[in-house]
Amino acid sequence: MPELRKDPIVSRWVIIATERSKRPSDLVRPDDTPKPAEKPKFCPFDEGNEHATPNEVLAYRREGTAPNSTGWMLRVVPNKFPALMIEGDLGRRGDGIYDMMNGIGAHEVIIETPDHNAHLADLSEDQFQDVLWAYRDRIMDLKKDKRFRYILIFKNHGERAGASLEHTHSQLIALPIIPKSVAEEMTGCKSYYDYKERCLFCDLVSQEIEDQKRIVAENEDFLAICPYAPRFPFETWILPKRHDAHFEDATKYEIKNLTLLFQRTLKKLKKALSNPPYNFMLHSSPVNMPDLPYYHWHIEITPRITRLAGFERGSGFYINPTAPEVSAQFLKELELP
């Protein structure tokens, strides 16, 4: 019998095929494996091609190297084709029953390494940690701009996950609004807090540690789980064990432990699903809000190994052929070199 399970945070019901749950071998499609490199095309993210991007807003570089020249380990540049414009005022206004404002925002690209062929999962620990520091540095800078309410950080890996350039990178979008998925999470968490006076994510972390069934990996500060009501096969979340509303408040030691657990999780997903296309998104509190007792930052990783059935897009109702207990156990037991 399939199960209907409810995500406790956003009250989304999903159908989980619990009996004949699909394992990676049933899910991996041949075109998920990386294609042999074609003849190298010009890549604006390669070292030496710094002129091909807008000027960097942040770079971690070797001492003595000049901005927008070679010698960097990581660069952050404005998106050359931004979805939003940085200059201007919000101009909030009505249009009959409708509401609108100018498309003001920042759209930046975090080039995670100069190495064209590297994968985020395979970067050195230091390099991976620098990616997380770059996220934080950009958040700290952009949150000074009072027009912005939310800073969305995400990664599209692989063409089927929406990556238009193969050179590994993440993206940042600073917005004058709170994206719907985060607003929904906040509403759900607030109503739990109003009722229980506890953080829902903190309770979830406790229960997952007690149950053990959905844990992928764990260390002192972080937990990687396949959530109870996942939308997608092998969906995996990384949660800080300690309550914190803002990612950018993580300590140096926590960033180190996040690096270890996050990268280990990505390595496991890469191995289990033959380098699947995936997206991840950092869910953190709106930047201009205080340290909410009811919201708990986390990262959601969603491999794209099944085609999203059409109606799921329109209904918000998902059918998942893999129970999270199956995917978590598989990932947990998978040995890494």
Place this chain on the structure above:
Amino acid sequence: MPELRKDPIVSRWVIIATERSKRPSDLVRPDDTPKPAEKPKFCPFDEGNEHATPNEVLAYRREGTAPNSTGWMLRVVPNKFPALMIEGDLGRRGDGIYDMMNGIGAHEVIIETPDHNAHLADLSEDQFQDVLWAYRDRIMDLKKDKRFRYILIFKNHGERAGASLEHTHSQLIALPIIPKSVAEEMTGCKSYYDYKERCLFCDLVSQEIEDQKRIVAENEDFLAICPYAPRFPFETWILPKRHDAHFEDATKYEIKNLTLLFQRTLKKLKKALSNPPYNFMLHSSPVNMPDLPYYHWHIEITPRITRLAGFERGSGFYINPTAPEVSAQFLKELELP
């Protein structure tokens, strides 16, 4: 300057590229056009292959023909690989902080025509009308089952929209829960109604008729528009002009007028975008609810001509390269044979 627009129903903000809005010629990809038919494969939905599906639960057939034999114009059969099971009780229960129930529900397929190569847009008017009557007949039957709260009717057209068989068909899923997208619409509409004592969709219909800018087509009873804050290029909604919470309450005359407008809209989308993959979903009230004064049934058609950027899946935040005013005008002016 791009615009941030807010959908008034579910409070979802989207970025609309208003200045250099993409027109169909910029959006249509070569692989959107239908491929030449390969050698005919066995199709369980073809006439003569009735044995290959579970027994029909409804059929419109020529007089004197037997169930599950040839001679039908339209058949409704249970899905051979149902996502939910029809037999059993709901067994609602908790699991620590989590909630679940058994995966009880109906999953049916509406085979819209015996013609393997026909498109829904190109069916005769009578045949198209029969598809709508079949939706209604199945809703009326399934709503007797008190376990079900919602009946989801949708269509996936084209492989990229999730259709696994090319023979034109729609699907029905009866659920013991209300899908998230509909629940969200109801919440938004209710809060507007509490404030204004008017139906939000009724106000939206009035404003669209006054503005004229986003109308694709119109008749006495129905309006086809590109909505103010669409998620996808050429997203189009069909709205009844008269307030009604339930699709299944439509009159015979309204079904006729819906047929005319709905089919005309699908023909226009097919021509404008070279037979695009698309999904549509019927949004109607939960079946066991009275005639809500605040909810208004409608149909949402979403062509799949752009790849969904990864983060949109995780954030509920959409970037749409085509303003609805541009797509509506294009579709409105498009002449049909």
